[in-house]
Amino acid sequence: MTRPSNATRVTIVDDHALFAESVALTLENEGYQVRRIDLADSRATLASVLAAILRGNPRIVLLDLELGRVGDGMRLITPLASNGVAVIVVTGTVGGTWRGECLRRGAKAVMTKTSPLEEVIATVRRARDGLPLMSREDRDRLMTEAAHGQDEDREMRSRLERLTRREMEVLGALMRGAQVRDIARESVVSEATVRTQVKSILAKLELSSQLSAVGAAYKVGWRPPGEATT
Secondary structure (H helix, E strand, C coil), rough: CCCCCCEEEEEECCCCCCHHHHHHHHHHCCCEEEEEEECCCCCCHHHHHHHHHHCCCCCCCECCCHHHHHHHHHHHHHHHCCCCCEEEEEEEECCHHHHHHHHHCCCCCEEECCCCCCHHHHHHHHHHHCCCCHHHHHHHHHHHHHHHHHHHHHHHHHHHCCCCCHHHHEEEEEEECCHHHHHHHHHHHCHHHHHHHHHHHHHHHHCHHHHHHHHHHCCCCCCCCCCCCC
């Protein structure tokens, strides 16, 4: 079907084919000019995806955050927004403070893939018509939550830096799923010594369990000595 030259251009960046196709078909039936970015190319990178999006000169981009091997879609928000694109995040990501962080980076709205298709389409219509996509109250609340979460992450990184090298090694072993007896055997020390080290780790991190310590370390992207961060 030929679209009028003034049809609103929408680009979909999502590696889930069924979802993307459903949204694209519905938008095309409403008269939008829709383009999907191919994420299956083994050579695709965030930089090449960004270039491909901008070449199409879209007015609106529906963006997933989880782009498979290509990387973290959140990193595309700021450069797209700075080019005047209305970014609507539609993702399967749940939990955490990602919504506020997306808004802080310039997204106009954040939605989950559990949202009804009609709600997604209605949000695109509002973006097309230049209408607000979220209330100021919701935006402010989510951005405040994101800022608070960043403060908490910085504090946890600071606490992790207080660990001795040996405590870092023990925490790293716990992150790999090792038990206290395994760590003791590998280090040729008593289990009592390892338990004392674990107790010190928890005190410095201000946490109450090994599980919470492991979770906190993963959450802020911490890695023990000798392991590269990603």
